[in-house]
Amino acid sequence: MDERPLPAGPRNRARTAWVLRGLVVVFLGLAAAFLLKIWGQPAPLTPIPLVDRSFLDTATVRRSYADLVAAKEDLSDFDCYGCHEKGKPPVLRYDASHNLIVPPEHSDIVMGHGEHGRNNNCFNCHDETNLTLLQTKDGKALKFQDSPQLCGSCHGPTFEDWEVGAHGRISGYWNRQLGPHKQQQCVNCHNPHSPKFPSRKPAPGPHLLRPPFALPTQTADAN
Amino acid sequence: MNRRSFLRTSAVLASGLAALAASLSPLRDLGDYTTLDRFVQKYYKELTPEEMDKVLKRIAADVERDYGIRPHVRDLKPMDGVQFVYALNLTRCIGCRKCVHACVNENNQSRTPEIQYIRVLRMPNGSLDIDKADHNYAPESVPEKGHFYMPVQCQQCKNPPCVKVCPVHATWQETDGITVIDYDWCIGCRYCEAACPYWARRFNFTKPQIPRERLNPEMAYLGNRPRRQGVMEKCHFCIQRTRAGRYPACVEVCPAGARKFGNVLDPNSEVSYILRTKRVFIQLKEELGTSPRFFYYFDV
Numbered sequence: 001m002d003e004r005p006l007p008a009g010p011r012n013r014a015r016t017a018w019v020l021r022g023l024v025v026v027f028l029g030l031a032a033a034f035l036l037k038i039w040g041q042p043a044p045l046t047p048i049p050l051v052d053r054s055f056l057d058t059a060t061v062r063r064s065y066a067d068l069v070a071a072k073e074d075l076s077d078f079d080c081y082g083c084h085e086k087g088k089p090p091v092l093r094y095d096a097s098h099n100l101i102v103p104p105e106h107s108d109i110v111m112g113h114g115e116h117g118r119n120n121n122c123f124n125c126h127d128e129t130n131l132t133l134l135q136t137k138d139g140k141a142l143k144f145q146d147s148p149q150l151c152g153s154c155h156g157p158t159f160e161d162w163e164v165g166a167h168g169r170i171s172g173y174w175n176r177q178l179g180p181h182k183q184q185q186c187v188n189c190h191n192p193h194s195p196k197f198p199s200r201k202p203a204p205g206p207h208l209l210r211p212p213f214a215l216p217t218q219t220a221d222a223n
Numbered sequence: 224m225n226r227r228s229f230l231r232t233s234a235v236l237a238s239g240l241a242a243l244a245a246s247l248s249p250l251r252d253l254g255d256y257t258t259l260d261r262f263v264q265k266y267y268k269e270l271t272p273e274e275m276d277k278v279l280k281r282i283a284a285d286v287e288r289d290y291g292i293r294p295h296v297r298d299l300k301p302m303d304g305v306q307f308v309y310a311l312n313l314t315r316c317i318g319c320r321k322c323v324h325a326c327v328n329e330n331n332q333s334r335t336p337e338i339q340y341i342r343v344l345r346m347p348n349g350s351l352d353i354d355k356a357d358h359n360y361a362p363e364s365v366p367e368k369g370h371f372y373m374p375v376q377c378q379q380c381k382n383p384p385c386v387k388v389c390p391v392h393a394t395w396q397e398t399d400g401i402t403v404i405d406y407d408w409c410i411g412c413r414y415c416e417a418a419c420p421y422w423a424r425r426f427n428f429t430k431p432q433i434p435r436e437r438l439n440p441e442m443a444y445l446g447n448r449p450r451r452q453g454v455m456e457k458c459h460f461c462i463q464r465t466r467a468g469r470y471p472a473c474v475e476v477c478p479a480g481a482r483k484f485g486n487v488l489d490p491n492s493e494v495s496y497i498l499r500t501k502r503v504f505i506q507l508k509e510e511l512g513t514s515p516r517f518f519y520y521f522d523v
Contacts, residue, residue: 024239031245048335050434051324058325058476158522165493166501167522169480171470174492175302178468189480197479199364203320206358207337 048207055203058171060188065144067188078144080131089128092121112194125150125192151186162186266392267405267444275444278407282448286440289449290433294440296448299466301399307460307516308400308487308494310503311374314522315481318343318365318372322473322482326376329461329472330447331439333431340425340458341376341473351505376473377402377423377458378507378515385415385424394455400516401460403445411453420508421515424457460484487516494518 033039068075076082083105084090093101100111100120113119122128127135134142136153152159161167165183173179189197224232260281264270270278279296286294323341332338344356348369356373366372383402386394393408394415416424430452442448443463450456461471465484474482485492497503503520506513 020235020239024235024242027239027242027246031242031248034246034248045335045429045432047432048337050334050437051327055321055324056328056476061478161496161522164491164496166483166497167480169475169477170493171475173468174465174470174485175468181470184480189478197317199317199366200319200478201363202318202361202365203324205320205361206339206342208359 051203060169060184061198062188062191064185064187065147066185069145078132084131087129090122090131092123094120110191110194112196113192147192148186151192261407264407266408279444282442282444286438286442286449290435290438292435292438292440294438294442294448296442296444297463298444299446299462301397301401302466304488305399305486306488307379307465308485308498309379309460309517310483310494310497310501311517311519312481312483312522313371313373313519315479316343316372316374316477317479317481318345318360318367318370319478321476321478322374325472325476326458326461328437329439329464330459331431331433331442331449332425332456333427333429333450334434334437335432336429338425338427338431338456340423340456341374342422344373344375345370346373373519375421375423375507376517377419378421378513378517379458379460381514381516382512384418384420384511384513388414388418390414397445399466401462401465402457403459403462404455404457405445406448406450406454406456409454411455413455415455420511420513424455427452427454427456 063071065075065078068078093103095101098120099117100122102109102111111117111120123135124137125134127133127141130141132144134144134147134150136142136150138153140153142150148159148162152162158167162183168186168189169184170181172181174181186192191198264278265274275298279298283294283296286292286296320343323339323343326332326340327334327338330340332340342358344353344358345360345367346352346356348371351373360367379400379402381396381400383396386396386402389395390412391408391410393410394402394404396402411426413426416426427450431450433449438449439447441463443466446459446462461469461473465471471482471484474484483493483497485494487494487498489495497520498518501520501522503518505519506515506517507519
């Protein structure tokens with residue numbers, strides 16, 4: 001018998017055939033695996049609760065007299081002479097430490113304008129001879145709609161900022177040629193009787209994918 | 224070739240091809256990543272107006288298919304003589320995070336997983352040490368005593384590090400100062416995310432999920448059109464609003480009026496006035512030379 005190995009040509013062909021068969025098996029295996037989804041599907045993410053729509057609201061903190069007039073709403077709160085008598089300035093009463101006693105009819109008013117309670121005279125701003133008007137320090141009468149002028153008579157720098165739009169809220173168009181813009185008045189954000197901007201509940205922070213890890217608490221005798 | 228070897232060869236060949244096709248079947252899901260139209264789409268700056276029209280129609284059709292809402296998609300160009308600047312009043316910010324969510328709502332960010340462009344840092348009074356900042360604060364009410372709040376978002380740098388590192392020029396600075404991203408050109412390498420010193424860039428690790436009822440249909444190509452998995456996104460000063468002349472959503476929602484926006488080339492704008500007269504004390508991480516267009520200032 002001739003013991004010489006097969007010539008190079010047929011030997012390579014045989015190897016190629018084996019490799020091809022092997023590849024077919026691998027692909028068939030992969031195909032079966034994909035079709036049967038043996039690696040499983042990725043677990044769907046737990047939906048993060050949507051933020052409450054109140055946090056998306058662009059409304060101001062409060063509504064001004066001008067807003068109420070524009071919206072044709074109930075103005076009975078501003079009907080001073082429904083209770084007061086015309087031509088008779090209301091008398092203010094103070095307690096022993098010179099704090100204004102707010103009468104029960106006005107119990108919704110919290111007097112907190114100024115940090116030292118020195119601005120507790122109603123007639124610093126209201127006109128005592130005509131309660132439907134306001135008055136500045138130097139006696140200029142103003143309508144309720146024009147209250148920014150009154151605020152500006154004491155808060156000059158802030159008023160200047162407000163006039164150019166650097167203080168307070170603006171919405172609409174920054175480009176005045178392309179559309180209107182709306183500037184809010186002082187009283188849309190500040191309650192004139194207690195002007196400090198109210199605190200509020202914050203919107204939810206970034207969602208934590210896992211609960212925050214509690215740091216190991218150190219006890220006093222830990223060392 | 225005899226009959227036997229023919230049959231054997233063709234059987235092997237057929238089953239091999241079938242197996243190959245089946246094993247490539249996961250590629251059927253590729254449609255979520257790209258379509259042929261999107262794949263052959265040209266670079267944003269090379270698109271002719273007619274081609275852009277086609278692209279916008281394609282985007283509108285995609286949105287309508289996915290959300291059932293016909294959007295109004297535009298490609299808004301920068302205006303002449305406009306350089307946007309943002310000013311944020313740290314004296315006024317109360318940390319209520321309304322800006323964060325107004326932004327998400329306006330710009331169609333993914334709700335699950337959550338993507339937010341604005342991060343509100345709470346810091347103790349008397350320092351501006353970002354190491355002491357916390358953005359997970361959750362008190363009953365804000366502002367809290369002894370703290371101040373500093374919202375951070377894309378600073379729209381004049382010298383943006385994120386643009387420099389992008390290997391495919393998918394992000395660039397426009398003439399009005401907004402650094403934009405072409406979501407169809409981004410390859411998702413996240414280099415820009417690493418380069419940004421403000422942590423302003425966000426990556427879509429999975430397909431973004433936006434509930435239909437919260438989708439904002441007023442869209443822009445470089446702005447708030449829905450993104451796909453594997454692309455970066457970030458604050459773009461609400462390009463779909465500001466290039467149409469409107470204020471950004473975060474400005475309009477801020478209850479305290481702490482956020483100011485406008486054209487710094489207009490001497491009568493709020494931001495010009497603020498930069499002229501207020502104590503504009505920082506650009507965040509000023510020492511890096513990024514020269515942000517986002518200024519923080521104080522009253523008084």
